[in-house]
Amino acid sequence: MSGAALLQVDGLTRRFGGLVAVDGVSFAVGEGEILGLLGPNGSGKTTVLNLISGALRHDAGQVALAGEAIHGLPPHRVARRGIARTFQLVRPLGSLTCRENVAAALAFGRRRVFGTGAAAEIEALLDRVGLGGRGDALPEALTYIDQKRLELARALALGPRLLLLDEWLAGLNPTELRQGIELVAALRAQGMAILMVEHVMDAIRSLCDRCVVMNAGRVIAQGTVEAALADPEVVRAYLGDDDA
């Protein structure tokens, strides 16, 4: 990582009743970097993404995008600042066509392009994720991976500086997984910074520059993928989780 971080997270904390789902989490994502966010089920990864994107209010800590504080902002302001996300369980807009799904993000995100001027760009975004020609289809007519692609196109339409992916590669067959990894790699090649929650090891190893490992709300290791996964505490967290 070089220069100032694009995203800086410091001491981020969130409680649900007595449960501390995110407990003093700190890390940074550099420009053009892919940072993996790993950890066993229930360790707080999705909650971290929800806190960064404004879906949830934080109890303590700070989040800054390019040096400007964004914690406490409502989700639509965070989106307009340049953070786009996908959802762990896909959430396409079911009553809108694929084209309209993308058009909505283009109209209200950082770009604010609407109407006839947006048409070419919408087609380009659909093409880019492999949904060329499916613009008129409703999301229910798409396969699971295509719905995930649609969500990615929608996120990219916001014109983000940082992309949050929540298990975007989960549930794909080997061929789809390879295509998915290529797509993310292509995004990085164009300079997109990505924070990705992921369980698929192949994807983590081939895509992530560094990773952060969480367990029970805390960061237990961070660094290169090799080093973090070799950390004794990480090994214990994953084995302990398997025993349970």
Next chain:
Amino acid sequence: MRRGAVIVAIAALALGLLAFVPWIADGYQLSLAIGILNYAVLATAWTLFSGPTRYVSLATVAFFGIGAYTVAVLGEVLAWPVVLLIALGTGSVVALVVGFATLRLSGVYFVIFTFGLAELIRQVVTWFEVNVTRTLGRYVFVDISQEQIYWQLLGLTALVFGAGYAIRRSRLGLALRVIGDDEVVARHLGIGTTAAKVALFTFSAGFMTLCGAIMAPRWTYIDPAIAFNPVVSFQVLIMALLGGAHRLYGPLLGVIPLTLLFEFLLARFPNHFSILIGLAFMAIVYAIPRGITGLVEQASARLRRGAAP
């Protein structure tokens, strides 16, 4: 853009023809036509907001009543256009305040709140009239003929349809469709959901208020029970649902048959009117959940499938 031009041409033609109604209709027919236009404005305005967002509002009569009362209070002392402007302003301000207070509520809470709001406003007006002005009813002295009421309502109908058409093609219209589909996603796509909902709620309420103001001179006497009659809110809801709230012209398809039906029921069974409306409501929701427009779309889809080899 061709299709847009055709729609505008048809609408303009229909409007031109409808403008002649007062010259050919007798008194009873004109009064029916006024009733239809009244509900056409209310149900279409209701759909502007509730159609895309799927927030069911029962506050229709609150705004209608505010419009009617503005006329009852100021109709004699100020010029008519000024009275309309003041009504519009009052209704919009109330809608803004109510919108910011309630549009964070979702689902059934919103329905109940809007119903309560209409009742609350009625009670406040009643209290004010009894304790402050010491009159329960008011005579509406405005020199406006039935024909003029008809033409004003026709103009307002054209406006509400024009506005609905424009909104549907605007960024705001897209925002509301996204909100109606998934509000969480809407926020993450950069849509200020509260602002969008309040804007459209206010806009829709403005039309309802104007409608009440224009209708007021029809009654020579009004009191809070007449101006804020909750049955009106329910009727508008039934009409919009029967027609189909997902299309701009949908409510109109519900308004015409139901205005005639309600007119008939009110004349024949004045004492059982509320019960019959309730039954009609249940039958409609049960039998045609997607409304007449939904039926039409289904039928045309079936025809198209049948025609294809």
